[in-house]
Amino acid sequence: MSTQSMLLLTILTEAVLEDILVDEITALGAKGYTISEARGRGTHGVRTGKWSAGGNIRIEILGDSELCTRIADRLQANYERDYGLLMFTSAVELQN
Amino acid sequence: MSTQSMLLLTILTEAVLEDILVDEITALGAKGYTISEARGRGTHGVRTGKWSAGGNIRIEILGDSELCTRIADRLQANYERDYGLLMFTSAVELQN
Amino acid sequence: MSTQSMLLLTILTEAVLEDILVDEITALGAKGYTISEARGRGTHGVRTGKWSAGGNIRIEILGDSELCTRIADRLQANYERDYGLLMFTSAVELQN
Amino acid sequence: MNFEPVVLFFVLGVIAGLLRSDLKIPSSIYEALSIFILLAIGLKGGVELAKHNVGDLVLDAMVVIFVGALIPLVAFPVLRFIGRMSRADSASIAAHYGSVSVVTFSVGITLLGHEMLDFEGYLIVFLVFLEIPALVLGVIMARHGQGEVRWGKLLHEVFFGKSIYLLAGGLLIGFIAGSEGIKPLDKLFFDLFKGVLALFLLEMGLVASMRIAALREYGAFLAGFAVLMPIFSATLGTLTGWMLGLSVGGTFLLATLYASASYIAAPAAMRIAVPEANPALSIGASLGMTFPFNIFVGIPLYLWMAKFIHATGG
Amino acid sequence: MNFEPVVLFFVLGVIAGLLRSDLKIPSSIYEALSIFILLAIGLKGGVELAKHNVGDLVLDAMVVIFVGALIPLVAFPVLRFIGRMSRADSASIAAHYGSVSVVTFSVGITLLGHEMLDFEGYLIVFLVFLEIPALVLGVIMARHGQGEVRWGKLLHEVFFGKSIYLLAGGLLIGFIAGSEGIKPLDKLFFDLFKGVLALFLLEMGLVASMRIAALREYGAFLAGFAVLMPIFSATLGTLTGWMLGLSVGGTFLLATLYASASYIAAPAAMRIAVPEANPALSIGASLGMTFPFNIFVGIPLYLWMAKFIHATGG
């Protein structure tokens, strides 16, 4: 089995942005994404997820470096000022 | 404290496979695993997790390269054709 | 856009420790953290998450190597003996 | 008019889905509602069963199950040879239509209450037994000459899958406790039943709205099948009910049972037993088309059929 | 005494939060409780509406909505020029206070039951319509000369956001079904209403306890606003209700409606439409201050006001 080096972009942000961001990343060319629930604390304060719109989501996108940069740049430009947002990439080996 | 280099195999697949895959990876020698809920989109369409059997799960296995390859190979052979399945590994340092 | 190399410390442990560990990591200097629900199996047996105090949590902390080591050391010293606990770090590139 | 307000909740859900409202029913609530409905139906059936001599029902049950097993056997060749669908898809869809929908059945019961028509309570027992042959036949048709079947896994899925398990468990508890013993539970399981059904229909509408789109991709054949197949099955049910001497209400319920298609038990079982079948097709047809067709058009039609055959046939 | 036991559940929640009890209401349960409350209130309103000639209410509705729209228009300059808050924050908070709280309203209805006072059931209809101008005005004030507004997104959020969607949907279903048709659902939606409200208040208390702290950071002005604004709005409501010839109960409910501030629909809509506003401020004020003020002090006060104006004014 051959593996392939790719990047995994992880986005931690407010749950209220889910639909908007899914549209953005699809438009930017992501072939897929994975979303899960999270809660946490950062510079925008504690987000307990107890409150309807008060939780975080984690969006993960597996792609090449170009796609991940494109998405990260767009999100930083449009949402970082007003919303809780943390993004990082890590190197992974695709196994299928 | 000394740390130890290991691989983390992440498997994103359909929730309906949970019990079957847990049996498989245990049989293949995994000492432990972690499961969490997810939803997402890939080549098998949108999986919202709204629907009882319609969600995804994320299975993570920390192990050596040999174990991760063994598991990935088995899953690819048995499940990739018929089920939503994405697998990748990343390098991690065990801290305990 | 410039990215910045950092470490992501992932902690898998018993849900019952959540409040205590949040206090610990905040005291040790973490600026933020992300928590999500998990279940799994390890040396402390199966943790299904079905039972009120029977689930796991995943705590992730993005920080420099020094912070991650400080937290990992403290948790190993205080909790590893008595609680289910798995910790590992991975290298990530901060994107914002 | 045969109008039942609970079905409006389904419409509310569909519209919310189509308009992309942020209305969501958390999956854990969905699970809880379905556990409630399955248990409540099972309990109700068990209480009814306790009023009868079980031995008297065996023959009826065998007829009902035997005729019910014809449904997937008819559906399969239609899908395979007229619809030109793959063997796996044909078998999986046939299994969905051979098995039944508890919610469709509940809407039928609700309509009978509305119309003040009685029915033979033990029909609920048949509901439990109808699932089994349909799922087993589905797998046999999918696997015929195609390699081995994991029968152990499949039968486990069929009998201990939560739908059948809760229905059968509720049935047994209701049977053992009887209508006196179950009384303290009535306030939860029976009095609230219709309200919970309304909430469940809201959720079904949300999910169905996504399935309708999926169905569109697969063209007119499947849509036609999803409407004509239940009418065929209901006709079979009407005749069977009438020949067994059921009341108008009972005849109607048997027709509804046959006409309904599964979207809880069958999808889970087929995903494991016939993995190469595309679940979007079977769930799209059963939930996206047949379910709304049944609750809006089918159920009033089947009631008319039952009344008609009793008026003219008898 | 005007004492209503359900509000004790709010206190129980606040204390649990302040004492860092491990009591948590899972978010899916919170969602389910709020869906229940919104639907139940909507259904109740629809059933009441079905008793009236809708045409007769149009004029009243217009007056109620028009006067209601004054609230954000008054709140905005107060926040902006007296409170020296940013344009975005002022607009967002104004929108929260112009829009309404279904739970506060429900506590009001509950008190009327306690006092055995009747009210005009169609007031619930106004509840639905009051949200819309408040949210739209909020966005206009935030954006005035500040670049374009994503109106499509906003209006979608307003109309198809789950609060308004469920209220309006329940209203329609209740209206279509009427009090006879809805009867089988009464056991769930009406009989259990107060108990569910108690559980919801417990959760509100837990959340509010965290918001009180947030509010503290922003000083006395916002706290004062959060207490005085509802009194002003209630006065407006009392006068309007009295002039429209509403009963004592109806006058009181209109005052309560005006006085209440949103913490479900408005936060979601404002977070999307006015993202640069700090949600901690608006939710802190509406949920951390105004909500408890209303249920403990405001509601008894507004009832007194309604009785007073009817005793002396009429």
Added chain:
Amino acid sequence: MNFEPVVLFFVLGVIAGLLRSDLKIPSSIYEALSIFILLAIGLKGGVELAKHNVGDLVLDAMVVIFVGALIPLVAFPVLRFIGRMSRADSASIAAHYGSVSVVTFSVGITLLGHEMLDFEGYLIVFLVFLEIPALVLGVIMARHGQGEVRWGKLLHEVFFGKSIYLLAGGLLIGFIAGSEGIKPLDKLFFDLFKGVLALFLLEMGLVASMRIAALREYGAFLAGFAVLMPIFSATLGTLTGWMLGLSVGGTFLLATLYASASYIAAPAAMRIAVPEANPALSIGASLGMTFPFNIFVGIPLYLWMAKFIHATGG
């Protein structure tokens, strides 16, 4: 016969677990059901308490608590010296058996309803107070000469842990509101109680089925303890109830309370306060053995004991 249908739901859950059915009750639903049961029991107790002069109960309460505190003091040496278990495990298990199970108690109340026997409602108050000394004694025994105790953390866990907090909060609200004030909440908290208990027992069965296996590993001693300890405690309770002049129903309930072992409050508190104790042991014994023993064998036995002592002793 002393048969109560609700316990069948426990059996249904156990079988589902043993057969690896895919039936799961989502954890948020489990949380919601337990919040409901704790609040409902608390409210019921408070309403009963409001009918009494609280001062009259102080002496009884002190006796009940004092005798109850003997249970962990007896259990500890048995576990430590006969069972040869570690100090931490012995202390933790002793705390579980000294503290109480609300669900076991509820099944007891349910049986009294079935038998149409009255009981002293204020017994529910004792339920709240019995937890506290057991948990505190457990920690003292674990820590005796073994380093310092985090008392702050522990007492916080004991008093503000959700079980005791909700029981005590419900008690207070019920006491303040009284049976008149609480009436609007009856439909939720009292009428549905038994149905919700049935669902909770289903979940308990699912969880217990996994615990039974865990228990097996630890051999016959713990299994014997899990059966004999409750009989001993129930005997203590029967004698105490009889000496305090309680009715047959009250005597039986006190015995049941003593005999029951905690699996909600105690596990959470002990996991924090005595982390080196193995939770599989204590939960395995209390939930995997003692709970089913109590609801199937113990409760009928304790009722017989209460009737016997009142028939012969009095």
